[in-house]
Amino acid sequence: MEYVLETQELTKIYDGMPVVDSVTLRIGQGDIYGFVGKNGAGKTTFIRTVLGLTKPSGGSFSFFDGMELQQAGKKIGSLIESPALYRNMTARQNLELYCTALGVDKKYVDEILDIIKLKDTGKKKAKDFSLGMKQRLGIGMALIGDPELLILDEPINGLDPMGIVEIRELILEMKNRGKTVFISSHFLGELEKIATRYGIIASGRLVEEISAGELKKICTARTIIRTDDPQKAKRVIEAHLKTDAVEEGKDSVTINMPLEDIGELTNKLFTEGITVKGISNDDNSAEEYFIKRMEGK
Ligand SMILES: Nc1ncnc2c1ncn2[C@@H]1O[C@H](COP(=O)(O)OP(=O)(O)OP(=O)(O)O)[C@@H](O)[C@H]1O
C-alpha cells in the first residue's frame, strides 16, 4: 500500500479565515504520525474534516490508495478530544453498544477490554471512571472493528504520567499489530518516544514534515560543553573549526556537532588552558526545533 491517508491542498474556511490551509500530506502504512501544532493551529479541524464531520472548503483527501471516506470508514477508528461515552453504562456495555451501531461482531470486546486494561472494571459505570479510564475506553471504542488506521486527537490530554505511559504502550502495541496511527498532541517529549514521522501545523498550514530519523540527526548534532570560561571557549572553538556558529551561554557553549566528534576539540580546549566541566547532548533541541517551527520560524 502506498498510503493510508493522503490530502491534497485540503482547506477548511471558517468565517472567511482558512483554519486548515492547503494541507498536502501523506501518511504511510505503519507510521505513527505525530501531528504537532499550537492551540488553535487547526489540528482538530483537520481531523474532523478527514473524518467527514465537517465539509472541506477546498482540496481533497482519500484513504488506502484512493478510497473515499464512505468506503474506507470501517477501516478507520477515531477518538476526537474527549470520547463520547454513555455515562450510565459499563465499559463492556459501551463497547458492545458501539459494536452493534457499527454492525461489528462483539467477539472482540474481550480482547479490546484486555488491551485497554479495563477488564476488571465490572459493573462500574463510565461516569465513575477516572479521566485516564475514560480516555482508554475512548481508544477502545476507536479499536472496534479492528481498524487499519487509528486517528487520535490529543489522546493523552489531562492524563497523569502513568496514564500517559499506558496510552504510549497501547499505541506501540497497535503499531506492532501493523496499524497506522495518526496522533495529534502538544506533548512533544511524549510524541518523540513513539512517532516515526511528524507534521507540524502552524496557522492552518503544514509548515514541515520530518521523519523521526531526520529529527534525531538534527538534534543529536548539537553538543553542550560546560566550561568556566565560555567566552574564551567560544573564541578558541570558532578559530579551530573556522565557524562563527558557537552559541555562548552563562557557563557553557553549544556547538552544532555530534557528541562523538568532540574528542579532538576537548584536547584543543585543554591545551588552551580551558577547563571542560562536562559534555552532553543538547536534549532540548527537539523541543526547541518544534517550537520554532510551530511559531512559523
Ligand atoms: N466550528 C467552528 N466555527 C468557527 N471557527 C472554528 C470552528 N472550529 C474551529 N474553529 C477555529 O479554527 C481554529 C483552529 O481550531 P482547532 O480546534 O482546529 O485547533 P487545534 O489545533 O485543534 O487546537 P487545540 O490544540 O487547542 O485543540 C481556531 O481558531 C478555532 O477557533
Ligand SMILES: [Mg+2]
Ligand atoms: Mg484540538
